[in-house]
Amino acid sequence: MKRFIHHAGLLLVAVLLVAFTFDASTSSGQSSRKRNEDAARQNASLVKDLNWIFGSKPQRGWYIYLPLIKKLIKTKDGPATPKFAAAVARWQEKAGRSPSGVLDDQTLYAMIGVWQWARIKDRTLATADQLLTAPISDFYDVTRALELRQVERRTYAAYRKMIAAAIADRSLGLSHTKRDELAPDEKFLKIVSAFRSPAYQEKLRQASPNSGTAGLAVNSPHFTGRALDLYVGGEPVDTQDANRAMQVETRVYQWLVQNAERFGFRPYCYEPWHWEYVE
Numbered sequence: 618m619k620r621f622i623h624h625a626g627l628l629l630v631a632v633l634l635v636a637f638t639f640d641a642s643t644s645s646g647q648s649s650r651k652r653n654e655d656a657a658r659q660n661a662s663l664v665k666d667l668n669w670i671f672g673s674k675p676q677r678g679w680y681i682y683l684p685l686i687k688k689l690i691k692t693k694d695g696p697a698t699p700k701f702a703a704a705v706a707r708w709q710e711k712a713g714r715s716p717s718g719v720l721d722d723q724t725l726y727a728m729i730g731v732w733q734w735a736r737i738k739d740r741t742l743a744t745a746d747q748l749l750t751a752p753i754s755d756f757y758d759v760t761r762a763l764e765l766r767q768v769e770r771r772t773y774a775a776y777r778k779m780i781a782a783a784i785a786d787r788s789l790g791l792s793h794t795k796r797d798e799l800a801p802d803e804k805f806l807k808i809v810s811a812f813r814s815p816a817y818q819e820k821l822r823q824a825s826p827n828s829g830t831a832g833l834a835v836n837s838p839h840f841t842g843r844a845l846d847l848y849v850g851g852e853p854v855d856t857q858d859a860n861r862a863m864q865v866e867t868r869v870y871q872w873l874v875q876n877a878e879r880f881g882f883r884p885y886c887y888e889p890w891h892w893e894y895v896e
Contacts, residue, residue, distance in 0.1 A: 655718075656702035657699045660701065660705070663721065664679060667722060685886055690704040692704035705724065709724060732883070736838065736893050737838045737841055741840070751808065754798065756807055756808050766808075766811070767812040769842030769843045769894070778880055779882065782880070789872055809846040809847065814840070844893045845892050847873070848890065877892055
């Protein structure tokens with residue numbers, strides 16, 4: 618009899634533990650779901666209305682950075698969805714932040730920190746033996762001067778491999794030659810600017826005195842020959858929000874976001890056209 622009571626007691630304890638665990642799990646699931654739904658409502662507003670600063674320039678919303686954000690947090694869902702909020706929360710937790718699911722200014726700055734850290738750190742001026750002169754067929758401007766067509770050698774090799782891969786992706790519809798080169802009349806992914814000397818950079822800064830550090834850097838990664846401005850649509854290098862918003866919607870830009878890293882290129886988040894070879 619005592620043995621029966623003992624087993625019955627153990628069974629009751631087990632049942633209570635299962636019930637408690639189930640209840641706690643259900644409660645946690647409901648809490649997470651509500652959190653994500655609340656965060657989704659906030660993100661639906663913040664994507665266009667968040668006020669923040671980048672390079673001393675006031676910014677509004679993070680819609681221009683959405684392709685990069687989606688890749689970073691590993692989601693294909695839209696910013697107004699609970700699934701997007703859940704992905705933000707997972708990223709926040711991994712980054713050591715409170716997993717609210719809300720993409721607020723502090724979360725955005727943390728994301729920008731990740732993108733900026735991946736960029737070129739050593740901006741030593743490239744030497745003549747590190748550079749080659751790329752053919753005019755690789756450039757957006759077919760009249761570009763010879764001295765402005767220089768590219769660091771490894772960067773150019775990686776660029777050529779990336780172009781071959783882009784051409785092979787038929788969803789992009791790039792016009793090309795039989796040699797897997799972009800056709801003369803194809804503008805997308807051609808080089809707008811590569812190596813720039815400090816003297817040439819200063820000339821550009823004098824021509825655009827209000828460009829700021831987010832536009833024309835004093836210590837530019839272009840000095841290395843490993844920074845490429847590529848044509849991704851619209852006005853090639855116009856930093857107006859309307860132009861950048863249009864550029865990030867093009868198929869070639871979104872392809873670069875998903876694929877450029879395979880070839881050693883990292884983005885400068887503020888300029889959709891700017892990619893740096895860091896391998």
